[in-house]
């Protein structure tokens with residue numbers, strides 16, 4: 001088995017008296033996609049920034065792509081890219097000009113830079129917009145350009161800090177496809193996300209960061225299996241959720257949940273739904289918090305109905 005692409009041991013970081021990272025240990029396999037989940041303020045960005053050499057740690061060891069962060073930060077910088085860092089990309093230049101400029105700065109010859117820009121535009125479906133100023137790009141196109149810029153020099157390790165926040169569902173799914181393709185080429189990806197569906201759809205493994213350390217890790221299926229079986233929901237006629245009861249998924253468990261609901265005669269005409277545990281249930285069970293949702297969060301309300309089956313009340 002090859003050495004892990006990222007290895008972190010006992011990482012600590014405080015701001016003043018506030019301990020943000022309190023002994024983080026993690027190991028990320030080469031070529032995998034790992035999602036870092038955690039409630040707001042859990043320290044996800046701080047952890048990514050430490051790994052990307054932007055923030056110094058107080059103690060602990062970090063090895064990225066075989067390079068030790070403390071003794072050889074330059075080698076770490078050469079092995080990584082961090083999305084969001086090109087958010088201040090030149091708006092007046094076109095997408096192609098930005099890519100060519102960055103390729104030149106990364107050591108490509110003039111002809112090589114032109115070729116590399118063309119490849120990246122093609123791969124990130126920006127060829128039609130290549131000659132347009134970045135200022136006219138949509139949010140999704142900018143994220144794709146940002147990712148393309150980060151990959152010009154073909155780094156083996158890529159950090160994506162909330163890569164799809166604020167994007168509509170279609171742009172988000174386009175970006176997921178491109179991120180998955182990147183991993184298929186052997187790039188290691190560590191991403192933070194507040195969208196549980198994103199972690200579920202994209203990640204080989206999920207790390208849950210809470211209280212300054214990794215409190216759980218596993219594949220999405222393993223984490224869901226940990227919280228138990230089906231969840232029984234009681235919904236009103238407008239489909240609003242009134243009650244949810246986690247069960248162990250056995251007949252006896254479901255019967256007991258239905259008995260709780262049936263004990264209130266007012267529920268007789270309402271609807272009961274049985275669904276599989278979602279990442280949201282996992283997150284709540286592991287951290288005691290729900291993930292903050294926003295209007296575009298696909299894991300909120302509607303999207304969480306995916307696994308539901310309706311049963312007679």
Ligand SMILES: Nc1ncnc2c1ncn2[C@@H]1O[C@H](COP(=O)(O)OP(=O)(O)OP(=O)(O)O)[C@@H](O)[C@H]1O
Pocket residue numbers: 015020038039040041042043044045046047194
């Ligand atoms: N430069 C800084 N100085 C002081 N405190 C900081 C600094 N950067 C982050 N913090 C604090 O550290 C904690 C973790 O912040 P961080 O941004 O890493 O969390 P996060 O998990 O990425 O949160 P979010 O999901 O809200 O982006 C927060 O309480 C934040 O206020």
